[in-house]
Amino acid sequence: MKTLSGINLIWHSIRPQGGMDRHVLDLIAGFSARDIPVRAIARTVAWPGKPPANVEFVVLPDRTPFQRFNNNRFDRKAYDYIEKGWPVIGISRVTGGPVDLSISGGTHLAHLMDKGKKKPGYFDRQVIANEKALYEHSRAIVTHSRRVHDEIVRDYRIDPSKIHVLYPPVDTGFFNRDLEEKRSEIRHSLGVKDDQFLLLFPSNNHELKGADLILEALEKLGPSFVLAVAGKKELKHPRVLNLGFREDMPALYTAADATILASKYEAFGLVGPESIACGTPVLFSDTIGAVEVLSEPGCYRFRRNVLELERLLEKTAERFREGSLRVSAPAKCIHYPYVFDDYLEELIGLLRA
Template identity: 55%
Template structure:
């Protein structure tokens, strides 16, 4: 790996969470293991536990009571807080960094949702994204789906974009988590005959809760939807857990993890669950479906009949004992998914971009 003197990273929220929040924590922690110092420019700082050595946090406090306006102001000023002698990584839409990491695009989100009226903040967001992509020397997308959006909707040269699927912490997500499977299921009140569908979601509308609940209405009562997220879903056969920080144990307890997202740039819950031995049931709108095997990922078009067919297939596999134990999970993830494999390449790309 090409040595870096250090790097700046711009991201609005440094705290525990899913998706990009978890990715950023992993990135910073891995850099610390490689003795690469970094300056993190952020709006919110809630590092879980003790922050690694060599990490400097620059927190830019909010100026107004309005979150979207605060984020816009942060993005306008964040790059100015970076060290000039270090290369920079941008994840928030703050134009200027050498390399930007894109987990999803705003235009892609709007188009997938079928939104016809685009308001002021949507237009401002797209303008800021366009500036970020144009100024960056290198763009890292988290799926081929997102790379296509950057090229098609923002007019970016495809040679400037590289796809690096997001990594998984294999120390945390592994078959070792299955040691507590039965204990966790009993605590949830589930029997071996129940089909536990884990639905990790902090945005039920985006993740397709409406379609999932419609598919389960009048369906086999053995199917239990277990929701891990802050907002409850009020429907029969639903178990609401609230926010949970024991996701590896929940993945291992589940028979499948499910997403029916309107827009899902990747969906790291798929590889995470698979490494815990549990397959995924994903709509084809989920980016991770590109790189998961057919056996470990039951795909469906985002329609009610297609989802019910996928659920029926899951029940048949449950009854035959072939659903929720992937005894060699790594073979079902078709990209280099470990933290070192991913971040070593990322830092090489950053070093090359900063030398241009």
């Protein structure tokens, strides 16, 4: 087994947001806690609070106001700033040299197909080329769902023997049922009544996450349903409660009666196990990777159409009225080792192999 004198980690945005951004924060803190130095190479860094020890941030500032150009430039330049002799973890679509381990939260080709975009544009082709180069030059690849594993094999013709499915972990010290006794108080602070059915919609991309489909289903149901949007962008609709960007997600999960996503493309959907860990079930369309490893009463699955979602909302609303919708045993509904330390040990094992 190799010793790890340090790790290069390449990801364009190190900040306290959802999805892969949050996962990268946890990875860096986890390596640091094990006394493994990290050189984190990014376009932007906004570490929440005091950064952990033994972590060096290298920032490659943007050169233009155009996001896609900046991303492509970063993917092609970031490798030049690695600490030589340390293994490289590529999470952005980094090119320029061999990568010991890449982590894929989804593929661009499948994302385009699920969105219905049949002809990739110029920047799409650049992203796909960078992605293919990353997978080809990676000694090992970690995917966050079986779905993404299959996409990489099918669309990029990568040898499946070097792809490892590791479902993403949940910080159970943060996402748990500790706030259950304050649930009513949190709901009231949001302006939600006891008899209202509160659906939490964590989203920074409402079109991709299925807002139109969700709202169409809600319009066919009674006024007791409230859709609370947690994200930077407002969703304008009379049935919507816009909460803005929030860092108190455990409180919001706890307050909600269900968390919902109807994404056109979602490689995994970490909000699923996070919500379940807080005692709140999720309503997930079958286009979301996490449905592979989540089950009732933690996860209710529906086909991605309005009629199916309507039926599911009526079913869960009935359980809400009966007082039987809360998830009392989250671990029985999440069917993979979702504790962060276990996941990190798997990654370290792949780096040392």
